[in-house]
Amino acid sequence: MSQECTHDCSTCSQKCGEQQSFLEATNDLSEVKNVIAVVSGKGGVGKSLVTSLMAVEMKRRGHKTAILDADITGPSIPKLFGIHESARGDDFGLYPAVTKTGIELMSLNLLTENETDPVVWRGPVIAGAVKQFWTDVIWSEVDYMFVDMPPGTGDVPLTVFQSLHVKGIIMVASPQEMVSMIVEKAVNMAKLMNIPILGLVENMSYFKCPDCGKTHEIFGKSRLTENAEKFVIETTARIPIDPALSSQCDSGVIELYEGDWMEDICKKLEGI
Numbered sequence: 001m002s003q004e005c006t007h008d009c010s011t012c013s014q015k016c017g018e019q020q021s022f023l024e025a026t027n028d029l030s031e032v033k034n035v036i037a038v039v040s041g042k043g044g045v046g047k048s049l050v051t052s053l054m055a056v057e058m059k060r061r062g063h064k065t066a067i068l069d070a071d072i073t074g075p076s077i078p079k080l081f082g083i084h085e086s087a088r089g090d091d092f093g094l095y096p097a098v099t100k101t102g103i104e105l106m107s108l109n110l111l112t113e114n115e116t117d118p119v120v121w122r123g124p125v126i127a128g129a130v131k132q133f134w135t136d137v138i139w140s141e142v143d144y145m146f147v148d149m150p151p152g153t154g155d156v157p158l159t160v161f162q163s164l165h166v167k168g169i170i171m172v173a174s175p176q177e178m179v180s181m182i183v184e185k186a187v188n189m190a191k192l193m194n195i196p197i198l199g200l201v202e203n204m205s206y207f208k209c210p211d212c213g214k215t216h217e218i219f220g221k222s223r224l225t226e227n228a229e230k231f232v233i234e235t236t237a238r239i240p241i242d243p244a245l246s247s248q249c250d251s252g253v254i255e256l257y258e259g260d261w262m263e264d265i266c267k268k269l270e271g272i
């Protein structure tokens, strides 16, 4: 900012102040084409699960995919893929772990001595770590990178939206959240950041009884369509409560999941 700054950008040719870009470059050896942030208003609604399903599904569809686990204080991505090794690094940067089907991933769990070590860091340090996952990690050619965001609208989401080249957002909510202000807050943050919401996912939307085949809306009537219309989100997905899913998460074999719930959102991403 120049010393003569009048704070009136409309009469100034300098690219500073409000026109300043906080975008960060990746490692010179990385190539990341599309970054998609997966967000939720609250924890425990299945955001990490949806992040993983999207990466697995897009990989199955022939795209090179990666996951950047930005949920620094509650990282769960490596566990879903059964990854327990530590990340390697050299003078060029840090190398992501690679899952059985070839999805690259980076998470703080790959950097702590023990997986159970808590991360007791202040906000700016946490945000700095997320930025380094973008700038220092050597991501090979990645078509779609999914960023598992921490819940809410704090420091890390702001850092991700400002520093990474995020093309779009996938929003995850449970049926209960669909009737609260939580979704609206996340939608408003996306608007503020000027990033389009490419999909709205209602997780734990229903349960299909394996005995009688009937569908039960355990957490109440679905409000997915109503919310999608209200917030003008064209593409949606409903994921059932599925005991097979949770056992695949627990045993680190999420890549084996069966289900076509994410198909419409995958097609939407292929069109961007």
Ligand code: ADP
Binding pocket: 040, 042, 043, 044, 045, 046, 047, 048, 049, 050, 076, 203, 204, 239, 240, 241, 242, 243, 245, 246, 247, 249, 250
């Ligand atoms: P978040 O990232 O929002 O905190 P997670 O994706 O870690 O939530 O999910 C929390 C837990 O709920 C996980 O153990 C997962 O196995 C389980 N879970 C999430 N969605 C479903 C579902 N649709 N069916 C069964 N279990 C689920």
